[in-house]
Amino acid sequence: MSWTIDDIGSNSQDLVKMSAALLKASQQNILLFCAAKDVGADHGQNYGYPKKSGAPMFCVGGATASGQKSGNIGKQEVDLLCPESFDPMECEAQNAEIASGSSIATALAVGLAGLLLYCVGMGEDIRGAAERNRGDLQKHETMRTTLLEMVELPEKYFAAPKYFTLGPSACASWQEGGKEVIESVNKHILRYV
Numbered sequence: 001m002s003w004t005i006d007d008i009g010s011n012s013q014d015l016v017k018m019s020a021a022l023l024k025a026s027q028q029n030i031l032l033f034c035a036a037k038d039v040g041a042d043h044g045q046n047y048g049y050p051k052k053s054g055a056p057m058f059c060v061g062g063a064t065a066s067g068q069k070s071g072n073i074g075k076q077e078v079d080l081l082c083p084e085s086f087d088p089m090e091c092e093a094q095n096a097e098i099a100s101g102s103s104i105a106t107a108l109a110v111g112l113a114g115l116l117l118y119c120v121g122m123g124e125d126i127r128g129a130a131e132r133n134r135g136d137l138q139k140h141e142t143m144r145t146t147l148l149e150m151v152e153l154p155e156k157y158f159a160a161p162k163y164f165t166l167g168p169s170a171c172a173s174w175q176e177g178g179k180e181v182i183e184s185v186n187k188h189i190l191r192y193v
Helices: 012-027 101-119 129-137 141-151 176-188
Strands: 034-035 056-062 080-083
Touching: 012 080, 012 141, 034 101, 056 141, 080 101, 101 129, 101 141, 101 176, 141 176
Parallel strands: 034 056, 056 080
Antiparallel strands: none
């Protein structure tokens, strides 16, 4: 959820309904990610919804190019930092604008979780172990433990190149070296599932 909502009184009933739906989703092992509020340092730890819903979820903040917590999220505690901006020069889109903020970081974090689940699912399947491991990783606490082990502390920044870079033997081809990367990532993940 790449947005935040403040409780302004008139929306309180809707926020209660949303909170109940988020709790129900989390009970079904649906991993929930939400953006930190990009309101600046002067707002303290005012998280807003969906973070305040009470459902277990990952609060994702934006990080600068050097992996530091963005000034836009102020003093909010986050579970994970991902890059807060996307450089349109890295894509082929015409007339693209630079998008930035915790919303971008949240989208990247969701993609990261999906990639980790994919890696575990592609692991060596001995009597259904890959599917069981994937199911375990899909639980909030297991994913949380895994991510905390893989991030750079104290900022909680996930440095993707540390885990998802092809080695020199792969000749920069995912077809040739992708299996090595997946096996390497699985070594980290399988310690926690």
